[in-house]
Amino acid sequence: MADGSSRSLLAPAREYTKNQSAWRGQRSTYKLPTLIFTFLTLLVACIIASIFILLRSHEHPVGSWAIRPSILLSVLAGIYPIALSGLFTAGVAVVWWRSITHGTTLKTLHYINAGASPKDIPGAFLAGGHARRVALGALVVFAAKLTIGPFLQQATKPELRDITRDITMSIRIASEIPDGAFGTVSAFQPQGIGIQQDTFFGYNLTVKDGAQFHCPGNGTCEGNVTAAGINFVCSSESAPFDLFDPGENFSTVFSIDMELQPETSPPQLLFDSTYISAVDDNCIGTLTTTNCNIILATMLYPVRIRNGILRPNFTHVFHNPTTAIVKNYTSAGDAEMENPKAFMGPLRGALEAVGMIYRTKAHLIQRQIDGIDVVGYNFMTEDRSAPFWANMFLNTSLLGDPGRAEFIRRCPLVWYSPVEYVMTVVLALMFRTAYALSPELTGNQTFDAVYSGEELWNITDFGWLAASVAVMVCGIIATMLLLWGWWQLDHYTSLSPLETGKVFGAPILTNAGPEQEARAIIREIGHERVAHDGDELVWNGTVYATGVAATTRNARDPFSDDHRLSSLDTRMSAQSSLRGKGHRRGMSSVSDSSPSQARPSFEHSLGVTTRRPYDDEAELDSGQYGRPRSRSRGSDAIPMLPLSLSPVSGGSPQLPPIPPTGTIRMEAFGPTPRPRKGSRGEFDPLAGGKRPLSKIEERGSPSP
Template identity: 25%
Template sequence: MSRRPESSGLLEGMEISPMSELGRTLTIPRKPVAMEPIIEIYPVSSNSDDDSSRQNKPPEYRGAGDFPQSMNGNPWLPGFWRQFPLKGISSLLGCVACIIASVVILVVSDGQPTSSWSLSPTVYLAFLISGTNMLARYTFNEGVKIAWWYRALRGSSVRDLRDHWSHADGFWSALFSGRRFNLVALGSIAVTVMVIDQPLIQRSSSVISIKTTSPTNVTINIAREIPWGFTGVQNGRSDAVQVMTQPMIAAFNDHNSQNAIVQSGTSCSDNCTGYVEAGGLAARCNTTSGPIEYSWLGNQVGAFSYSPFNVNFSVIAAAAPSYPNGTFGTPAQLVMKVGYTNNSVNTNCAGVRTETTCYLASSTIRYPINITGDVIQIGDTVNQGTVQSFQPAPPMANVGTDIENDQAPWTLGGLFIAANNLFASNATYNIGITISDTMDLPDTLSNQFLDFPPLDLSNANSSYMLVSPHACISNWTDPTMYILSQLNEIAFRVSLYASSFPYRDTGAPSDPQVVTMQQVRTINVFRSDYRFLIASTVITMVSVVLITPMFLGWWELGRRVTLNPIEIAKAFDAPSLNGPGSNAPLSQLGKSMGGRGLKYGEVEGFVAGSETKRQLKLTNSVEVSAPRAGEVYI
């Protein structure tokens, strides 16, 4: 066994004599720094028992770096699966999974009500996109380790290795790398630019309001017909002299005031459209039309007042009883007569006159309605409503109903009074009575349906230029459909008041109606904008793809590598890290050298001619003093 001569500390027995400001030489004793002896051990073969026992005896180690390779070495184990970067590839796949999850959330949430999601899709997207970016950054960091060591393994320069590290450490270094551009710079730019996917993916989901239609059952408490004798009472010998009952007056006043038709407890949460059966008036009408000359009629008598527009009503009592079936033969009816003139010409005061006679019978009508909350609106009853059945005449037990008799109750009597008050009309032409023919419009309806030219005040600069209707040249439109619609609206209101009144002769009210209606709801739903989704997905996927090449060559590495300064210093053969094998992983370096004291600072040495050399090093803390301001270090 040979032994290397032990050496003392470098400063032992030496003095440094710097010059003072006054030119005097100062002798400063320096404390020797002891160097740890280095022992080399070589096995020697021997046939003697003593030599054999010495050969098998564990050697004694004195220096920190005095470790045999057989005890400190780590095998170099390259291979595809052996060095497979599981963490890096897993985080890479995690990025792809987050991207797929973001796409799924946007596709699934598109058109879904906001109430069906406890958290909005944007919250999930925020988590996923943050996870994507964090995983991408982790993937990049793992790839940088492999790229740096693979570059060193294949042969490189200090500048090239520095560029690999600096491009990974900062975006600006990668962006302005110029001719030193490499895969690490590409990955650094990609993982930095990738953050713009956050505002894009956030904008890909928004909330809008839409209308949805679905069937729903709605409960409406309304009578299917107007009860016998419910609306009017004859007040005298003539059936034309009647008064309204209390519920009829309430319905009449509601109509005149245009009060909302309110029905609570319908179970319609938003807007429902459908049909409901209620009492109403079924009309059977006859119409005749022909030319007329009002001036000729006036000439026959010398002076004449004739109505070019008129509406009047009358009532017909129930017919005599039909004893075989115990009921009246014919139910009571209302009669409405309408006459109006159009296509008028001034010559001979001529025009076309149309006359319509309608018989209105109490019936069950299927009304088109719209319910918004608790408010009912009646649709176009004339064109969309249908007659379900006609109400029969009262039985013999109610022989006093709907007959011409003082104090007799009438089923349609109140509607007759309402019609006369609201719609009776009589416009007149006065021909030959005064110097010129005149016209009277004494009521609402004759003015309402006057077919007048559109209002134009552009050329009217005085009241004498305002247009007004004149006799013989005025025209009207047909009020029949309007009157029938208004009367049925009143009948609908009466049916609501009659919901708790006995149905016919059963002694009990009819059950509430449960009808199926189409419910139109305004709901908030999520809307996915796939333009932003596509843009975000493309940016993220491209960034992930650009990071991937940094993993190339992992199969040529023989251990798990990091960019930890300790591991890199070990690779550069730093004296402070003498000890474990050169292929030791970072975990082993930490265990074997974790207790060593290190310090960065000034270390002095000597060159030829006893010149002092000062350097800054990270080395044994015993040999280091603090750096001095202004000192030049080499």
């Protein structure tokens, strides 16, 4: 605190236009409760939002959330500490102001403010009840901010589960195949050849652009899709067949054939198959003949989708044709017989793509080997036939039965039925053709499917949820306990240096009048320039001594020369404030040759400087440095009047009277110090190397 003489040094920075008697200062009583309510609302909202997210996401698929719950919880874990810090800061200010209002010590006030910092928490515990309350609240707040993020992350975790649920999917596929999809009557076109190749080699049906039937995750989706197909009716006949009957030699024992009948209405595709389905130990076989009549139809195909691959179940359609048929339809291209350039119909295309590949015939061969009668078969080499299919469908599983040695040795001629296989190939050809057509010829079909498989789900750990809520509530309680009694304060408070300096009666803040809030103080005197060299403060052309010099060397002998000089400096500063004009401030250094030791100093117009005249007693004895001097701009040099350093009537040394008018220019007792080159700012040669305070730029950090 400054004494009375220091207070008298401060002259007003400007003329006030306010009526001092009516100036009561602003009181923002609504700001603090608004601030508390805002932060408290944010904190409670974070708790409610965390609970809602954790409860809502429990046992729900991870993919059902556009933003994962863990990310949302991370955002809340970031907002909560920010709001809690704001509420805690307001609570510390309330404790500080309530403490000073009711009376306390400077130590307590210091540790109330410092107790919010981890390094000063031990000292705050020993400084009294108010500081201890702040330290305890700081520990709880630190713990809450440190643990809330990990606790919320532990409260939710993904888990793989086997699930089954209904989903809606979409596919683009044609319900009817138009004429020309395979080419013309006389030529198979590239598109038809490509579909034939895909069907024969069994390539996968993959997701097309725009199709939305990609099954999520690694699960399987099953549903029914309407697409182009065939309606067919098959009949079978069986008859005994003696393999060693001479009359049966060279008769047909296995055949596959397809033929188009365009003259019927509607046109039909005929499928015939002959094969020996069974043989007993006496080599008496069963010859089975199957005939199928095929027309065009729209069918319902069971499909399975997994990892973007579509697999229709043609076997199910073959065994349940009546339930799979949606409707029949006809094609004009299938009835065309004479015009070779006419578009090929779907049935004719199936004949060209499948019938010609599977057409085959094998006949019976009777012979003797080592005197034993045996039978076999040979391929017929008729036009456009594939003889190897008799080998492909031969039932070789019976050849490994040791109980039928005679059968194996004499008549091992049993075939699988080729009907199902060939008919499913025809169905696959129709389905692939409907799927391969351009989007202009297909419709976007929506169908229901059942999803089954493993899926990543969000699982909430309610123990960690309870711990997270408890931590957040404890943090709020700790800060609200600091805010208790805020309604007793008559204005909005903070720990701004302007507010705390004003309450301690800092002379530099007296021009703010009755204003107590930082913003109001800034509005009144925020434009004022100040500077500090580590020992003294210069403000408004006035040296405000902090008393550092008087408590060092001069404390030994109150009547020493140093003590007299210090008293002289203080008295001269007191006299200068009465004039209020002619003050200069600047920057100088201790030594021109040692820039690293440079420190700021400011000069008063009456010869008082914030720099000690001699920092070293040896310098005083050797006369290395002269006494600082001061100049006033635009005036003639007037030597400083002799000073009487002897106390008058036991008082402090007195300054000589100052002329009431005119401008004073003062010379120092010693040689004039040369201004140091390279110093920052502009130097006035009349200012003795000092930089005026008005030219000191505000910086983010101090600089020499």
